[in-house]
């Protein structure tokens with residue numbers, strides 16, 4: 439908990455946005471990377487329809503929010519990196535989308551810029567963002583977010599999460615974009631599922647890698 443520094447993480451992603459961005463989609467390589475697979479599967483598991491209102495938490499430069507805006511009624515992307523949000527807005531303007539909003543907001547403070555309760559959110563996505571929070575803050579944030587989710591609603595988390603002892607997989611840290619605990623604080627998968635269970639989520643898990651998976655949680 440003591441190492442968590444939200445401002446430092448925001449600066450890190452501001453710098454990445456400045457230097458062309460390292461959104462999950464932009465990790466170089468000819469074949470699909472593990473973070474890309476997590477993002478793709480998480481997006482698919484949203485099962486979006488034209489009725490949905492999606493909240494994308496830690497939206498980064500907004501690629502998934504923008505893809506969702508082509509399907510959903512409304513999309514809201516929040517992030518703590520204002521530079522990433524600027525890029526997301528530019529992309530949305532280029533695509534002439536008028537049903538996507540990008541605003542400053544954190545897992546810990548999702549309504550920093552506007553009241554999410556007004557939007558009737560039916561789906562929540564978090565791709566490669568939740569792992570930046572330590573366990574207790576994750577739990578509190580999941581409780582807060584679930585209070586904004588209309589029922590029936592779905593929350594999908596595609597992220598680094600430990601299915602096994604991470605130290606057995608040191609050589610795999612790079613391929614999953616895990617920095618070993620500097621700004622990344624992934625949880626054990628059991629911790630995440632227990633948090634979701636406590637707030638009433640019916641949860642299933644897709645393991646992609648010993649250190650990465652997708653959690654789908656339904657709230658009825």
Ligand SMILES: C[S@@+](CC[C@H](N)C(=O)[O-])C[C@H]1O[C@@H](n2cnc3c(N)ncnc32)[C@H](O)[C@@H]1O
Nearest residue numbers: 451461462496497498518519544545565567570
């Ligand atoms: C690796 S990027 C992923 C971006 C995007 N979800 C994607 O799939 O490309 C992680 C994002 O999480 C954001 N983030 C980190 N901590 C956050 C927090 N406490 N609240 C909201 N966003 C956060 C970062 O600013 C960054 O944009």
